[in-house]
Each structure stands twice: as C-alpha cells, then as structure tokens.
Amino acid sequence: MGPARKKMKLSEDRAKAVTAEAETEQFANGLEAVPNDEEQKKKQFQERRSLFVRSLAATVTTDDLTELFSQSYPLKHAIAVLDPATKQCKGYGFVTFADAEDAQRAIEEFDGSTLQGRKIRVEIAESRQRDMNSEVSGHKKSIPSGAVAEAKAAREQRKRETQRPPKLIIRNLPWSIKEPEQLALLFRSYGKVKHATVPKKQPGLMAGFGFVVMRGRMNAEKAMEGVNGKEVDGRTLAVDWAVEKDTWQGLQTGAQAEESDDGEDKDAVLEEEGSDESEENDEEDMTDDDHDGGVDIEPAARTTNPNVNNNTLFIRNLPFTVSDESLEDHFSSHFGPVRYARIVLDQATERPKGTGFVCFRKESDADACLKGAPRPRKVDDAKASKKEAAVAVAHSILQNDDSDPTGRYTLEGRILQISRAVDRSEAARITAANAASRFNRDKDKRRLYLLSEGTISTDSPLYQKLSPSEVMMREASAKQRKMLIQTNPSLHISLTRLSVRNIPRSVTSKDLKALAREAVVGFATDVKAGTRQKLSKEELARGGDEMKEAESERRRKGVGVVKQAKIVFETHGGSKVEESTGAGRSRGYGFIEYYTHRSALMGLRWLNGHAIDYRAQENKGKESKEDLLDKKKRLIVEFAIENAQVVNRRTESQSKARERPAAAYQGGNPRAGNKSTDNAPGFNQTRNGQGTRKRKREREGDGKVKGNGKVQQRDQVPSAVGPKDEKLAKRQQIIAKKRIQRRERKNGEKA
Numbered sequence: 001m002g003p004a005r006k007k008m009k010l011s012e013d014r015a016k017a018v019t020a021e022a023e024t025e026q027f028a029n030g031l032e033a034v035p036n037d038e039e040q041k042k043k044q045f046q047e048r049r050s051l052f053v054r055s056l057a058a059t060v061t062t063d064d065l066t067e068l069f070s071q072s073y074p075l076k077h078a079i080a081v082l083d084p085a086t087k088q089c090k091g092y093g094f095v096t097f098a099d100a101e102d103a104q105r106a107i108e109e110f111d112g113s114t115l116q117g118r119k120i121r122v123e124i125a126e127s128r129q130r131d132m133n134s135e136v137s138g139h140k141k142s143i144p145s146g147a148v149a150e151a152k153a154a155r156e157q158r159k160r161e162t163q164r165p166p167k168l169i170i171r172n173l174p175w176s177i178k179e180p181e182q183l184a185l186l187f188r189s190y191g192k193v194k195h196a197t198v199p200k201k202q203p204g205l206m207a208g209f210g211f212v213v214m215r216g217r218m219n220a221e222k223a224m225e226g227v228n229g230k231e232v233d234g235r236t237l238a239v240d241w242a243v244e245k246d247t248w249q250g251l252q253t254g255a256q257a258e259e260s261d262d263g264e265d266k267d268a269v270l271e272e273e274g275s276d277e278s279e280e281n282d283e284e285d286m287t288d289d290d291h292d293g294g295v296d297i298e299p300a301a302r303t304t305n306p307n308v309n310n311n312t313l314f315i316r317n318l319p320f321t322v323s324d325e326s327l328e329d330h331f332s333s334h335f336g337p338v339r340y341a342r343i344v345l346d347q348a349t350e351r352p353k354g355t356g357f358v359c360f361r362k363e364s365d366a367d368a369c370l371k372g373a374p375r376p377r378k379v380d381d382a383k384a385s386k387k388e389a390a391v392a393v394a395h396s397i398l399q400n401d402d403s404d405p406t407g408r409y410t411l412e413g414r415i416l417q418i419s420r421a422v423d424r425s426e427a428a429r430i431t432a433a434n435a436a437s438r439f440n441r442d443k444d445k446r447r448l449y450l451l452s453e454g455t456i457s458t459d460s461p462l463y464q465k466l467s468p469s470e471v472m473m474r475e476a477s478a479k480q481r482k483m484l485i486q487t488n489p490s491l492h493i494s495l496t497r498l499s500v501r502n503i504p505r506s507v508t509s510k511d512l513k514a515l516a517r518e519a520v521v522g523f524a525t526d527v528k529a530g531t532r533q534k535l536s537k538e539e540l541a542r543g544g545d546e547m548k549e550a551e552s553e554r555r556r557k558g559v560g561v562v563k564q565a566k567i568v569f570e571t572h573g574g575s576k577v578e579e580s581t582g583a584g585r586s587r588g589y590g591f592i593e594y595y596t597h598r599s600a601l602m603g604l605r606w607l608n609g610h611a612i613d614y615r616a617q618e619n620k621g622k623e624s625k626e627d628l629l630d631k632k633k634r635l636i637v638e639f640a641i642e643n644a645q646v647v648n649r650r651t652e653s654q655s656k657a658r659e660r661p662a663a664a665y666q667g668g669n670p671r672a673g674n675k676s677t678d679n680a681p682g683f684n685q686t687r688n689g690q691g692t693r694k695r696k697r698e699r700e701g702d703g704k705v706k707g708n709g710k711v712q713q714r715d716q717v718p719s720a721v722g723p724k725d726e727k728l729a730k731r732q733q734i735i736a737k738k739r740i741q742r743r744e745r746k747n748g749e750k751a
Contacts, residue, residue, distance in 0.1 A: 048125065055118055056092060074097070076097060078095045106122065167211060168239055170212065175206055177210070190214070197211045311361070313420060314357060315356045316355050316417035341356065372409075374415060499637070512565040516607070543596070561594055604637050611633070
C-alpha cells in the first residue's frame with residue numbers, strides 16, 4: 001500500500017483545512033476500522049434473500065421461475081423481467097426467499113443448472129447504491145453543497161446526452177406502421193438509423209407511438225425538423241426528444257391516484273436494477289403505463305382498498321361500438337361518480353367482446369345500480385312448453401323493452417346485464433367451470449365418448465392377431481368417423497345401434513342376429529369366469545329413463561335383447577337391394593340394434609375382433625379364394641353414427657303410425673275413410689276389436705310359396721281388389737316370372 005496522501009477536507013463554510021498529522025491519525029484509525037466494516041458488509045451480503053438469475057431463455061415466464069425454485073425452498077416472490085414490446089423474457093429475473101439461508105443454499109444448488117435448455121447463473125442481487133454517505137475503504141464521501149450537487153448533476157446529464165445516441169419519440173403513428181422497419185424508412189434519408197421500435201399494448205394491438213435511435217445528434221435534429229408535422233396515411237406525426245425514464249415517471253406521478261405497497265416498491269427496485277444492464281431498452285420501459293390503459297384492470301385489483309370488488313360491476317350485452325369514455329359517461333350520469341370504466345377486448349380478434357367493467361367511487365352507488373338492474377326472464381311455470389323455455393333462456397337480438405322502463409340500463413338500444421365483479425382467481429375458476437360444463441353438455445348431447453369404443457390398443461394381444469389389411473381398415477374407419485363428427489354437427493353416436501364391418505359374405509341377417517344374441521350371453525359368461533371386466537356403474541347409468549323404459553317395453557312384449565339385425569346387400573351393378581329378393585350379394589357390413597345401451601355395450605365388446613370361422617351356407621364345388629378368406633375375418637364393431645334430423649323424422653313417423661289406428665278405432669271408424677275395411681283382404685279382427693293386417697302370403701289361397709319364402713305365382717286375386725290393384729298384381733306376376741326364368745338360365749350356363 002502506498003503512502004498516505006495529504007487530503008484537504010473542506011467544511012461547508014470553507015474555513016479550515018486538515019493537517020497532515022490529523023490526516024495520518026485519521027487514516028490509521030481508518031485502517032483499524034476497515035476489517036470491521038468489511039465483516040459487516042459481508043454479513044449484510046449473506047443476509048440478503050433476493051437472488052439475481054441471468055442467462056434465462058426468452059420463453060421463460062414468472063411461473064417457470066417460481067416452479068423451479070419453489071421445488072426446494074419456500075419463496076416469497078419471483079419475477080421474470082419481460083420486454084413490454086415483445087412480451088418475452090429479457091434474459092434475467094429475481095427470486096426472493098423467505099429465509100436468507102435458503103437463498104444461500106439455492107445459489108449452490110441452482111447455479112449452473114439448466115432451464116429450458118439454457119444454463120442459468122444465480123447470484124446475490126445487489127441493490128443500487130444511491131446514498132451519499134456510502135463508505136469506500138473506510139473513508140466517507142464528502143457531502144457537497146446544494147449548488148455543487150446541482151452543477152455536478154447538470155454536468156453528468158450533459159455528458160450522458162452527448163455520449164448516448166440521440167433517441168426520438170414519434171407519436172400519433174398510423175395503424176399501417178406495424179413493424180420497426182416501416183418506421184425506420186421515414187428517417188433513413190436524414191442519417192443512419194441504429195434501431196427503431198414500435199411498442200404494442202397487446203399482441204397485434206398497436207400503441208400508437210414509436211422510438212427511433214439515430215447516429216449523431218445533428219442527424220436526429222434534422223430528422224425531427226423534417227418528419228415532425230409530416231402527414232402519413234391521414235395522421236400528422238409528432239416527433240420529439242425521448243426523455244429519460246426517471247423524468248417521465250416524475251411527470252406522471254402527479255396524475256397517478258394509486259400508490260403501490262412496500263412489496264411492490266421492492267419489486268420495482270429490482271426491475272430497475274435489471275433494466276440498467278441494457279440502455280437500449282429505455283424506450284420500452286417508457287411504455288409500461290400505456291399497457292396499463294388497456295383491458296387489464298390489475299391496478300384496480302392491487303389497490304389497498306379491501307372493498308374494491310364491491311364497487312366494481314361486470315357489464316354484459318354491451319354494444320360493440322361502445323368505448324371506455326362512453327361507458328363511463330353513461331354510468332356516471334345515471335348512477336354516480338365512476339372511478340374507471342373498461343371494455344374487454346378479444347385477444348384473438350382485438351375487437352370488443354360485448355362485456356366490460358365499471359368501478360364506482362362509492363359502494364352505495366354500485367349497490368343501487370345492481371339492485372335496479374333488469375333480470376333475465378325465467379320460465380317458472382312447470383306446464384310451459386319446451387319451446388317457450390328455450391326462447392326464455394336463448395340468446396337473441398330481440399329484447400323486451402318493458403324490462404327497462406327508465407332507460408337507465410339501455411345503451412345504444414341494448415339492455416345491459418349487470419352483475420357483481422369477482423377477482424381474477426374466481427373469474428378464472430368460473431370460466432373454467434362454465435367451459436367444462438359446456439363441453440360436457442355438448443359431449444353428452446352427441447355422445448362423443450362412445451367414439452373410441454371398438455378401438456383395439458396396439459399393446460393388446462388381440463391387436464397382434466389382426467392382419468395388416470384389418471389394421472388398415474380400422475385406422476381408416478377411425479379417421480373417417482372423426483372427420484364426420486367434426487364436420488357435421490347434426491351427427492351423433494347412437495346408444496343402441498352398432499355398425500359391424502368385415503363380415504363374411506356368406507353370413508346372412510339371420511346369422512348376424514343369432515351372433516348378436518350370443519354376444520350378450522358370451523360377455524356375461526366371460527365376466528362370471530373372470531376373463532372380462534364387468535360394466536361400470538357409469539356405463540350402466542347411461543341413457544337414464546329412456547333405457548329403463550325400453551327395457552320395460554321389451555319385457556312386456558316378451559322379446560329378446562336384439563331389436564334388429566340387418567346385412568346390407570347389393571346388386572351386381574352396385575345398387576342396394578333388399579335381402580329378401582335374393583337377387584344380390586352381401587356388401588360385407590351390417591347393423592345390429594339392441595333394445596338397451598347395456599346390451600349394446602356388452603355385444604360390442606364381445607363381437608369386436610371376434611373371428612368368424614364358419615359359413616352359414618355350404619357351397620358345392622371348389623372353394624374360391626374369397627370363401628377361404630371368409631373363415632379368417634375378424635369383425636370390426638363400433639357404435640353407429642346417426643343423423644339427428646333423420647332419427648327425429650323416423651321417430652315422429654313411427655309415433656304417428658301407431659297413433660293413427662288407435663285414434664281411428666276410438667272414433668268408431670277403424671279404417672278412417674275406407675268403407676270396405678271389414679272385407680279387405682288380410683285385415684282381421686282381434687279379440688279386443690282392433691284390426692291387424694296380415695301378410696298376403698299367409699292368407700289361405702293367396703298364392704304358392706316356395707321353401708325359400710318367395711312367391712312363385714298367385715292362383716287367384718281376391719274379389720275385393722279394385723282395378724288398379726289387379727293391374728299392379730298382374731305386373732308383379734310378370735316380373736316374378738322373368739326373374740325365375742333369368743335365374744334358371746344362369747344356373748343352366750353354370751352347369
């Protein structure tokens with residue numbers, strides 16, 4: 001250490017000087033005090049609980065930082081400093097622990113660790129030294145007088161202005177200037193533009209101003225003279241020098257009515273520490289308050305007033321043309337002083353969502369406004385029809401003007417719906433609950449949960465038994481069904497109807513029905529043997545009262561669990577044909593309809609992947625390749641997709657068909673206009689007096705029936721048949737004869 005230098009210490013009145021002897025003695029005392037001061041600073045350094053985290057990735061958020069450090073130690077606060085323009089992390093953040101020892105351990109544990117692919121650095125956060133009495137090597141800095149301090153500050157200010165590149169702020173920018181490159185083009189003719197910035201309030205929402213940093217103050221002055229007042233896309237630009245952040249914040253302090261608490265002040269200090277590392281981001285810092293003027297009303301939620309939520313109301317059914325100012329004017333003129341009014345914007349479209357918030361200065365005004373607000377009409381009458389109930393709760397542009405006779409709750413012709421506002425956490429919970437409710441409602445309405453029934457997982461033993469062609473068929477079926485459901489909202493999945501594919505062509509509808517009955521019994525047998533899991537309570541409860549009524553009806557009729565089984569047949573030309581004609585062949589798919597969802601689910605799980613290793617009919621002669629493959633096919637069974645409109649029309653026609661005979665019989669005319677009912681062929685009277693029509697081939701003397709159930713010819717026509725019916729019967733006889741002749745010719749050619 002070199003020898004001590006003589007140092008003159010000036011008092012405030014500049015009267016005395018310190019002698020060399022006094023200086024030497026003071027320096028000696030200072031040397032003794034240095035170790036103690038260093039120990040004290042080291043102790044204070046160790047007691048700090050805030051850590052500075054740097055080298056963060058641009059995608060890191062505050063939640064990511066909190067999640068990383070809270071895994072090991074309790075946190076008091078964590079923040080990742082974001083760029084106001086890009087909403088991305090600036091590369092650093094701060095973490096405050098509840099205990100200083102935890103902070104020291106966190107440095108050892110997390111320094112050099114990896115977060116989102118980046119190795120982070122963790123160290124103690126050092127606050128900025130702003131006091132004039134700070135000590136360096138045991139010597140206290142002198143306290144200058146007011147004039148000296150002002151002169152020094154002015155010199156430093158001029159020095160900073162000359163050293164730093166000149167920065168301009170451009171206000172009243174048109175919405176057509178969205179990128180920094182577009183803004184820089186306006187200034188390149190006056191000199192080199194180092195960089196330009198166009199801040200945004202929200203993604204896609206322009207703030208209306210920008211910043212340009214140029215090289216050389218003379219170039220900046222020329223640019224300010226040339227661009228200031230220039231009209232661009234109907235907007236007159238205003239160019240001025242960009243002031244420092246501290247100066248701008250000082251001007252804004254008088255306009256701010258709310259104060260931050262101590263914790264928020266500490267956070268602000270930490271943010272300022274980080275922001276000093278990059279001088280190029282000062283212009284983004286100046287836009288912080290501009291962001292607060294958007295949709296986000298977080299400053300109101302941070303206020304120390306515990307009753308702020310009681311003063312805030314949530315407004316629905318707002319006109320899309322309303323603004324913050326018009327909303328505030330409306331409520332302040334009708335209900336009382338308003339602290340603020342905000343409309344909510346859709347982040348995707350950047351347009352009003354039709355909702356907003358109004359915060360009153362007095363809670364009594366908010367209560368009075370809420371108390372007198374019109375309520376939506378509800379249908380309380382139990383006898384009201386479904387149509388009336390739907391109209392009462394459905395959203396409509398038509399509204400009842402009588403609900404707001406005073407007109408205070410009507411804005412631009414729309415009646416407002418008002419409710420008490422909730423905090424952010426409760427609003428998020430309600431939004432999630434409503435979304436889940438709507439999803440479950442729509443999902444249950446179309447029964448989309450049945451879409452995955454019939455899918456065989458790749459790790460299942462049954463999947464290994466499938467042939468490559470069957471795997472491709474199943475994958476194509478899953479994609480097709482998903483696309484149909486997504487593109488057509490009228491389609492839904494049936495609870496009781498199954499779609500069966502990959503059926504051998506030799507299987508008939510009768511065989512399929514027998515197989516469907518066997519599936520229910522086989523499922524119950526497997527459950528009893530413990531080889532298959534039984535149906536859950538949720539699965540048994542599906543369908544509700546509708547399934548219970550269907551089961552009761554089935555038991556009352558004394559029929560089996562299978563309502564219908566049908567194989568789709570086609571002609572050689574590819575058009576559909578009824579199986580009863582015997583003129584076509586199977587398409588390889590069909591449908592099974594059970595009476596209840598319970599039976600359908602049991603049948604699906606037993607039939608799906610079931611191998612059909614038999615044929616219903618034995619063919620003579622050499623077996624073809626197709627016949628051999630029939631023995632190895634495994635069924636693809638899924639719940640059938642139906643069109644809701646078609647199902648409704650079919651249900652209505654069936655109900656009308658059942659009601660018509662009963663209504664006609666009760667009126668004393670069973671045939672409802674047919675005078676020859678009693679003499680009509682095939683119409684018999686039952687014991688209870690109701691008429692039933694039998695099939696023609698069951699009537700005695702109606703015609704000859706072959707063993708396969710087809711009518712060969714009719715020997716006579718009943719006398720009660722009219723001329724038109726007789727002509728139609730002769731035509732059918734001719735067609736039947738031609739079919740028989742055609743079939744005989746084919747059999748002769750094959751022989």
